[in-house]
Amino acid sequence: MPQIFPKKANVLPILSLGGALLGGVALIFLVWYYFSPEFLVVGYQPDQPVEYNHEFHAGQLGMDCQYCHNWVENAAHANVPPTQTCMNCHNQIKTQSPKLLKVRESWATDTPIQWVKVHHLPDYAHFSHASHVNNGVGCETCHGRIDKMEVVYQAEPLSMGWCLECHRQPELYLRPNEEVTTMGYVHPENFVEINLARIQEEGIQPPTNCSACHY
Amino acid sequence: MDNTTSQPTADQDHSAGHSHHESLVKGDLSFHDITEMVSRHTEKKTPLAWYVAFGLASSMAGLLLLSLAYQVWNGVGVWGNNQPVAWGWPIVNFVFWVGIGHAGTLISAILFLFRQKWRTSINRAAEAMTLFAVMCALIFPTFHVGRVWVIYWTLPIPNQMEMWPQFKSPLLWDVFAVSSYFIVSLVFWYVGLIPDLATIRDRSTTWLRKKVTGFFALGWTGANRHWRNYEKAYLLLAGLATPLVLSVHSVVSFDFAVSVIPGWHTTIFPPYFVAGAIFSGFAMVVTLMVVARKIYGLENVITMDVLEKMNIIILVTGTIVGFAYITEFFMAWYSQVEYEQYAFINRAFGPYAWAYWIMMTCNLISPQLFWFKKLRRSIPVMFALSIVVNIGMWFERFVITITSLHRDFLPSSWGYFEPTFIDVTTFIGSFGLFFTLFLLFLRFVPMVAMAEVKGVMPEADPHYYDEGDGRAAGTSVPFIQPAQEDPGRNEAGETRGGR
Numbered sequence: 137m138p139q140i141f142p143k144k145a146n147v148l149p150i151l152s153l154g155g156a157l158l159g160g161v162a163l164i165f166l167v168w169y170y171f172s173p174e175f176l177v178v179g180y181q182p183d184q185p186v187e188y189n190h191e192f193h194a195g196q197l198g199m200d201c202q203y204c205h206n207w208v209e210n211a212a213h214a215n216v217p218p219t220q221t222c223m224n225c226h227n228q229i230k231t232q233s234p235k236l237l238k239v240r241e242s243w244a245t246d247t248p249i250q251w252v253k254v255h256h257l258p259d260y261a262h263f264s265h266a267s268h269v270n271n272g273v274g275c276e277t278c279h280g281r282i283d284k285m286e287v288v289y290q291a292e293p294l295s296m297g298w299c300l301e302c303h304r305q306p307e308l309y310l311r312p313n314e315e316v317t318t319m320g321y322v323h324p325e326n327f328v329e330i331n332l333a334r335i336q337e338e339g340i341q342p343p344t345n346c347s348a349c350h351y
Numbered sequence: 352m353d354n355t356t357s358q359p360t361a362d363q364d365h366s367a368g369h370s371h372h373e374s375l376v377k378g379d380l381s382f383h384d385i386t387e388m389v390s391r392h393t394e395k396k397t398p399l400a401w402y403v404a405f406g407l408a409s410s411m412a413g414l415l416l417l418s419l420a421y422q423v424w425n426g427v428g429v430w431g432n433n434q435p436v437a438w439g440w441p442i443v444n445f446v447f448w449v450g451i452g453h454a455g456t457l458i459s460a461i462l463f464l465f466r467q468k469w470r471t472s473i474n475r476a477a478e479a480m481t482l483f484a485v486m487c488a489l490i491f492p493t494f495h496v497g498r499v500w501v502i503y504w505t506l507p508i509p510n511q512m513e514m515w516p517q518f519k520s521p522l523l524w525d526v527f528a529v530s531s532y533f534i535v536s537l538v539f540w541y542v543g544l545i546p547d548l549a550t551i552r553d554r555s556t557t558w559l560r561k562k563v564t565g566f567f568a569l570g571w572t573g574a575n576r577h578w579r580n581y582e583k584a585y586l587l588l589a590g591l592a593t594p595l596v597l598s599v600h601s602v603v604s605f606d607f608a609v610s611v612i613p614g615w616h617t618t619i620f621p622p623y624f625v626a627g628a629i630f631s632g633f634a635m636v637v638t639l640m641v642v643a644r645k646i647y648g649l650e651n652v653i654t655m656d657v658l659e660k661m662n663i664i665i666l667v668t669g670t671i672v673g674f675a676y677i678t679e680f681f682m683a684w685y686s687q688v689e690y691e692q693y694a695f696i697n698r699a700f701g702p703y704a705w706a707y708w709i710m711m712t713c714n715l716i717s718p719q720l721f722w723f724k725k726l727r728r729s730i731p732v733m734f735a736l737s738i739v740v741n742i743g744m745w746f747e748r749f750v751i752t753i754t755s756l757h758r759d760f761l762p763s764s765w766g767y768f769e770p771t772f773i774d775v776t777t778f779i780g781s782f783g784l785f786f787t788l789f790l791l792f793l794r795f796v797p798m799v800a801m802a803e804v805k806g807v808m809p810e811a812d813p814h815y816y817d818e819g820d821g822r823a824a825g826t827s828v829p830f831i832q833p834a835q836e837d838p839g840r841n842e843a844g845e846t847r848g849g850r
Binding site for chain 1 (some may be wrong): 503509517552561562566570
């Protein structure tokens with residue numbers, strides 16, 4: 137009987153074995169990198185209905201984050217400000233600016249502006265702004281240099297591994313509470329010791345168990 | 352079969368008093384007859400009946416697909432499971448199918464190690480059934496997690512979320528147990544197929560068929576070295592698969608036993624689940640084989656003796672399972688734990704008493720009919736009973752899952768579970784998938800392990816043609832010629848020596 141396959145087909149088993157091994161490793165790497173929030177969502181910068189400029193307001197004008205996002209100390213959600221907050225100033229300043237047309241419309245018709253949420257956690261992960269802001273986690277630690285973003289984008293992956301980095305070693309990230317909203321905060325040289333002392337004193341114990349966030 | 356129609360069929364000549372070897376394959380078949388009667392079903396034109404059956408089965412599988420798509424789109428809420436019965440039909444069906452998936456590897460591995468030669472006629476089909484049942488089983492927990500697109504999170508793959516599965520959870524042990532069982536069963540089945548694939552390769556007449564079967568036959572030539580490696584690999588795989596047969600359903604039982612729900616938290620669960628799994632798996636093999644041997648004319652290979660042995664195993668394991676049911680009651684009483692006692696009284700006399708007594712009737716009482724030789728050798732009786740057994744085993748999982756959950760520690764949260772329409776269509780659809788795959792198997796793969804059946808036929812005995820006095824059967828020619836008397840042999844001997 138003639139041979140069905142040529143002799144070079146004999147390399148196929150070894151090739152497929154090697155291919156399966158390499159393919160397995162490659163697959164794990166692909167999942168590790170390309171399925172990660174770091175690849176998928178960092179840099180997410182949606183168009184907003186109003187061209188609100190964080191770089192101008194928070195950076196150049198030096199407004200405090202909490203002037204607009206005023207619930208962060210007390211609530212799990214950092215609120216997007218209502219039109220009322222904008223109009224506190226803009227019924228005096230730039231009242232005729234075409235860029236603010238939608239804000240004035242919203243004010244006149246009493247319908248909220250449909251801002252687009254940038255920092256999106258999965259619905260099975262619970263996050264409280266209050267417990268972070270009141271324990272020395274700076275805004276910029278998670279949100280990046282908002283004072284340098286004309287249009288806000290997501291600067292950090294907000295993945296579980298990224299959260300855990302800080303929950304396991306909070307002393308590397310905490311700052312004094314009064315510096316929480318500071319942009320471009322520079323840690324003093326001995327900040328780790330200061331933070332360790334504070335953690336000891338205030339009993340800060342960031343949980344790392346599942347049900348801390350998934351409940 | 353045409354050449355054997357004049358021979359007595361397997362069903363008739365069981366009492367003829369043949370020796371052990373002769374009784375395994377009936378009808379005085381030669382090696383070639385075996386090859387012919389098994390291979391031809393993969394070679395001839397597909398019969399119309401197969402298309403009808405396949406159309407029916409694959410439309411049921413389509414129903415499964417639709418149900419699952421609907422479930423993925425709308426969420427787990429389309430199923431009936433909700434507090435307090437958070438594990439409804441999906442888990443019942445999972446355990447049901449995994450249980451069925453136990454017979455194949457038990458027949459192939461454990462019976463192989465115990466030298467039960469009668470296994471050769473059914474092991475191929477039983478292993479295929481195992482693989483398909485495990486596939487059906489895996490569907491349910493996979494979709495039950497809700498976010499099926501991240502099901503790979505159940506595997507410990509390094510990831511940037513730094514998220515690992517919960518190694519303390521029996522549900523994760525299940526992932527490992529069932530997936531390794533599936534992989535080992537698949538490899539075992541495939542290794543066993545190689546010589547037969549080579550047979551159908553050598554018989555194939557078309558170019559494509561030669562290439563495809565040739566590819567899967569891995570260059571098998573039937574050389575002595577091939578057989579030696581094959582036997583070694585088969586033995587090793589049998590050794591590897593044997594503990595898995597016992598471990599898989601033990602681990603499945605941990606899903607229940609490791610929790611602290613009354614009615615679940617018992618140490619009897621692992622052996623009791625394994626016995627139940629073998630019970631249901633053998634019943635499914637009987638259901639399928641009774642039909643297949645008739646349609647494909649394999650009565651002389653899958654003989655009544657083989658079916659009877661299967662039925663005896665069903666009787667034994669059914670009785671073990673029934674004994675376990677009664678032991679659970681004894682333990683509830685003996686433990687003096689109020690909750691445990693309540694759970695069992697509620698099981699037998701509560702709102703799900705109907706399910707409990709269906710289970711008891713089907714699993715404990717009905718197999719007892721197999722004590723009678725006449726009944727366990729009757730095709731209609733064993734076919735009906737094998738289906739009754741699997742109905743009973745489905746209800747066993749229903750009773751365990753639902754009755755233990757529907758009344759938990761807080762009477763305020765007691766409830767009564769009711770399946771939804773989607774629950775029913777998903778379950779029916781899983782049978783569609785199972786039969787679709789099984790029909791494909793019957794059509795394209797040799798459904799009986801030809802090489803192994805030949806190995807247990809009398810002709811395989813090296814002394815078969817030897818009358819015991821050094822003479823070949825039926826002739827006066829000496830079987831082993833003395834070297835001096837035959838110049839031809841002498842010459843050959845010299846040639847061999849000269850090399």
